[in-house]
Amino acid sequence: MxxxxxxxxxxxxxxxxxxxxxxxxxxxxxxxxxxxxxxxxxxxxxxxxxxxxxxxxxxxxxxxxxxxxxxxxxxxxxxxxxxxxxxxxxxxxxxxxxxxxxxxxxxxxxxxxxxxxxxxxxxxxxxxxPTVTRRLIKHFVDTAPRIVDTTGLAVLTVRERDVLALIAEGMSNQEIAERLYVTEGTVKTHVSRILAKLGLRDRIHAVIYAHQNGIA
Incomplete structure (x- = not known):
């Protein structure tokens, strides 16, 4: 509880x-x-x-x-x-x-x-x-250096990169599932794996990572 x-x-x-x-x-x-x-x-x-x-x-x-x-x-x-x-x-x-x-x-x-x-x-x-997320993204993307993490990107599958790009667009898991024609549960699994592989704390940091690495 x-x-x-x-x-x-x-x-x-x-x-x-x-x-x-x-x-x-x-x-x-x-x-x-x-x-x-x-x-x-x-x-x-x-x-x-x-x-x-x-x-x-x-x-x-x-x-x-x-x-x-x-x-x-x-x-x-x-x-x-x-x-x-x-x-x-x-x-x-x-x-x-x-x-x-x-x-x-x-x-x-x-x-x-x-x-x-x-x-x-x-x-x-x-x-x-969503409005807060967009403003945080703009703040961090505008102020943080653009450094491409080639090692991190290499560990992602093609589908995981697709999911990361859609996360960076501000889409919810349900919206991503509809775009990729998969279940919401599958999207949740992809998101969890993306965060784990890239060592990211949460979805907001995943969006920032995507923008800094040119995925979005």
Whole structure:
């Protein structure tokens, strides 16, 4: 069972998130908080796997709360934080990820995508809304040196390179499956192998790698 804490200063938002997560069967809301300080207290008390953290809250905001939460967490069991906000601003994106957030989603994210994000970060992976992913890609591609990793590329099969190129276009696993006429499960297998072979942490880094190596 995945344990989640919801931190948002709007009671209606917390209720909405709780209703969505309670319907899953494998996710339970362990606690709620209306501000950053409350988020720290309830997280320390309940030890959740995932914290849904709003940015703009009274007192300590979500970014600072995330930074403190990650700093105080046990090294072997740090809670994974998903930053949730209405505002798609660069300052929130970079500050949140630098504070140690595992993901950044907008509050208009579909219910199914929110649930998927919780499960994904609980498994130790990162997530980001498509708009966030595109901006992170642009940031890293524009600032990082373009170095072709010929050794890494050589270990990929032709189909894995195809999948990597489609990932770099911002396609989901379902969209890739439809494009290549394969099952979504097959795509997931290819993605896992690509990350393992290239030593990449998550999908975002796979996109950056693809752009830096001229695959996209």
């Amino acid at each position: 995945i344990r989640v804490v919801i931190a948002d200063d709007q009671a209606l938002v917390r209720t909405g998130f709780r209703m969505i997560l309670d319907e899953t069967g494998d996710i339970v809301v362990a606690g709620e908080a209306a501000d950053g300080l409350g988020a720290l207290k309830v997280t320390a008390r309940t030890e959740p796997d995932v914290v849904l953290m709003d940015v703009r809250m009274p007192g300590i905001d979500g970014i600072e709360a995330t930074r403190r939460l990650r700093a105080a967490a046990p090294a072997d069991r740090p809670p994974h934080v998903i930053i949730l906000t209405t505002f798609d601003l660069d300052e929130y994106i970079y500050a949140g990820l630098h504070a140690g957030a595992a993901g950044f989603l907008l509050k208009d994210t579909l219910a199914v995508d929110l649930v998927t994000a919780v499960r994904t970060v609980a498994a130790g992976q990162n997530v980001a809304a």
